[in-house]
Amino acid sequence: MPDFNFTALKKLEIILDGEHQEFATDILDRAGVKGYTIITNVSGKGSHGFHEGHLMFNEDDVLIMIIAAVPEKLVNPILEGFEPFYNEHSGVVFISDIQVTRAIKFGG
Amino acid sequence: MPDFNFTALKKLEIILDGEHQEFATDILDRAGVKGYTIITNVSGKGSHGFHEGHLMFNEDDVLIMIIAAVPEKLVNPILEGFEPFYNEHSGVVFISDIQVTRAIKFGG
Amino acid sequence: MPDFNFTALKKLEIILDGEHQEFATDILDRAGVKGYTIITNVSGKGSHGFHEGHLMFNEDDVLIMIIAAVPEKLVNPILEGFEPFYNEHSGVVFISDIQVTRAIKFGG
Numbered sequence: 001m002p003d004f005n006f007t008a009l010k011k012l013e014i015i016l017d018g019e020h021q022e023f024a025t026d027i028l029d030r031a032g033v034k035g036y037t038i039i040t041n042v043s044g045k046g047s048h049g050f051h052e053g054h055l056m057f058n059e060d061d062v063l064i065m066i067i068a069a070v071p072e073k074l075v076n077p078i079l080e081g082f083e084p085f086y087n088e089h090s091g092v093v094f095i096s097d098i099q100v101t102r103a104i105k106f107g108g
Numbered sequence: 109m110p111d112f113n114f115t116a117l118k119k120l121e122i123i124l125d126g127e128h129q130e131f132a133t134d135i136l137d138r139a140g141v142k143g144y145t146i147i148t149n150v151s152g153k154g155s156h157g158f159h160e161g162h163l164m165f166n167e168d169d170v171l172i173m174i175i176a177a178v179p180e181k182l183v184n185p186i187l188e189g190f191e192p193f194y195n196e197h198s199g200v201v202f203i204s205d206i207q208v209t210r211a212i213k214f215g216g
Numbered sequence: 217m218p219d220f221n222f223t224a225l226k227k228l229e230i231i232l233d234g235e236h237q238e239f240a241t242d243i244l245d246r247a248g249v250k251g252y253t254i255i256t257n258v259s260g261k262g263s264h265g266f267h268e269g270h271l272m273f274n275e276d277d278v279l280i281m282i283i284a285a286v287p288e289k290l291v292n293p294i295l296e297g298f299e300p301f302y303n304e305h306s307g308v309v310f311i312s313d314i315q316v317t318r319a320i321k322f323g324g
Contacts, residue, residue, distance in 0.1 A: 004295055011310060015145055025261070037231050037260040037279065037308075044145040045133070063145065069310060079112055079209060092145075094119060094177060095207040099311040101295060123253050152253040153241070171253065187220055187317060200253075202227060202285060203315040 004101045010075050011098040014066040014082070015044065016091035024066055027081035036068040069098060112209045118183050119206040122174040122190070123152065124199035132174055135189035144176040177206060220317045226291050227314040230282040230298070231260065232307035240282055243297035252284040285314060 014024055018040065028036055042063040070078065075095060082093060122132055126148065136144055150171040178186065183203060190201060230240055234256065244252055258279040286294065291311060298309060 004292060006311070011312070035261060035308075037258060037281070039147060039255060039258050039281070041149040041257045042145060042147050045143060065145070065147070069308070076112060092143075092177070092208060095114070096119070096204060096312060100308060147255060149257045150253060150255050153251060173253070173255070184220060200251075200285070200316060203222070204227070204312060 006099040006101055008072075009069045009098055009100060010072050011094075011096045012066075012068045012070060012075070012078065013094040013096075014068070014091070015042065015063060015093075016066075016085075016089065018062045018064045020085070020089065021064055021066070023085065024082075027078060028066070028068055031070070031074050031078045031081065033068050033070055033074065033078070036066050039065040039067070069100060114207040114209055116180075117177045117206055117208060118180050119202075119204045120174075120176045120178060120183070120186065121202040121204075122176070122199070123150065123171060123201075124174075124193075124197065126170045126172040128193070128197065129172055129174070131193065132190075135186060136174070136176055139178070139182050139186045139189065141176050141178055141182065141186070144174050147173040147175070177208060222315040222317055224288075225285045225314055225316060226288050227310075227312045228282075228284045228286060228291070228294065229310040229312075230284070230307070231258065231279055231309075232282075232301075232305065234278045234280040236301070236305065237280055237282070239301065240298075243294060244282070244284055247286070247290050247294045247297065249284050249286055249290065249294070252282050255281040255283070285316060 016024060021038070025036065040062075042065050044063050068078075079093065085091075124132060129146070133144065148170075150173050152171050176186075187201065193199075232240060237254070241252065256278075258281050260279050284294075295309065301307075
């Protein structure tokens with residue numbers, strides 16, 4: 001059995017209105033993220049946004065979830081990039097721990 | 109750089125037949141969950157359900173994944189709400205650790 | 217309140233071109249994985265593949281994400297199964313910790 005070389009990364013799951021996809025991927029590109037995956041056909045409801053009193057989404061918004069695996073040191077710069085956006089728009093970023101094998105090109 | 113204020117939450121990924129979406133979101137609403145995200149275009153196969161001998165899904169079922177970020181104290185009440193359902197129907201709930209920033213409205 | 221019996225498993229999120237779905241699920245089947253969930257309507261961009269210089273996907277590829285919850289001892293055999301594939305094709309496997317309740321049929 002090969003000896004897999006696991007690398008610990010942070011997974012960002014960025015949920016926002018699909019019309020802002022390019023804005024979001026520009027932030028990732030500028031932060032040095034080398035790739036991401038996008039799930040379409042996402043909907044959302046409720047106020048689990050960043051700010052009190054902010055309704056997150058209407059049920060008929062067309063949302064996307066952008067998934068990126070990044071070195072920990074990129075998390076704060078990326079969140080910083082989204083900060084002004086989430087002061088104006090709804091959405092959320094989930095941050096979690098993942099491992100990948102041979103993550104040569106995950107950026108940073 | 110802003111000093112992000114991370115909040116640890118539990119991410120629930122609830123996979124079930126799309127016809128039961130309202131049942132599931134009612135459980136979340138009653139538990140005090142303020143929002144959730146739903147991924148459609150999901151399919152499943154196999155028996156990784158809750159009960160031995162239970163086939164999880166047929167390949168042509170139209171499934172959904174409901175994603176909710178909740179305070180840890182809501183996990184058991186929500187699972188309790190799903191308990192009778194999963195005694196009758198197939199599906200699964202994945203529980204994992206996530207962090208969000210400024211999670212003012214995540215309920216609980 | 218019922219006393220839930222949580223089982224720690226590894227969640228694999230396998231992203232690859234949808235044309236290789238059967239190849240991937242065959243690997244899972246042979247490893248003893250009892251079930252999985254597939255998200256379609258996934259796209260990707262960039263080079264966060266396994267190998268340096270490998271572009272991961274073109275923007276118009278039709279990708280899928282296969283989600284499987286497996287006992288930790290199955291992770292290496294499954295990755296081993298994907299090893300030759302990812303030497304030839306693009307994609308990524310994310311590995312993370314999850315918990316499920318009463319995971320009787322998760323294989324292994």
